[in-house]
Amino acid sequence: MCAHQPSCPRTDSPAPHVVAAHPEQGWTLLCDGAILFDDTGELLPDGRVIAPHRAPTAHLVVAA
Numbered sequence: 001m002c003a004h005q006p007s008c009p010r011t012d013s014p015a016p017h018v019v020a021a022h023p024e025q026g027w028t029l030l031c032d033g034a035i036l037f038d039d040t041g042e043l044l045p046d047g048r049v050i051a052p053h054r055a056p057t058a059h060l061v062v063a064a
Helices: none
Strands: 018-022 027-030 035-037
Antiparallel strands (some): 027 035
């Protein structure tokens, strides 16, 4: 359950939902306070940082 006041609307999914999206700046705020970045990094509400977790380039497909 979201702890924000006022509380976020209920959804069928237990996953946090987007509160604010700023794709032009490269980040999205979730209702649980986490910030997701376009490079796949995260900043958690308790201040912990999750480094970007990109796929190795050897596994990417190149279009011709």
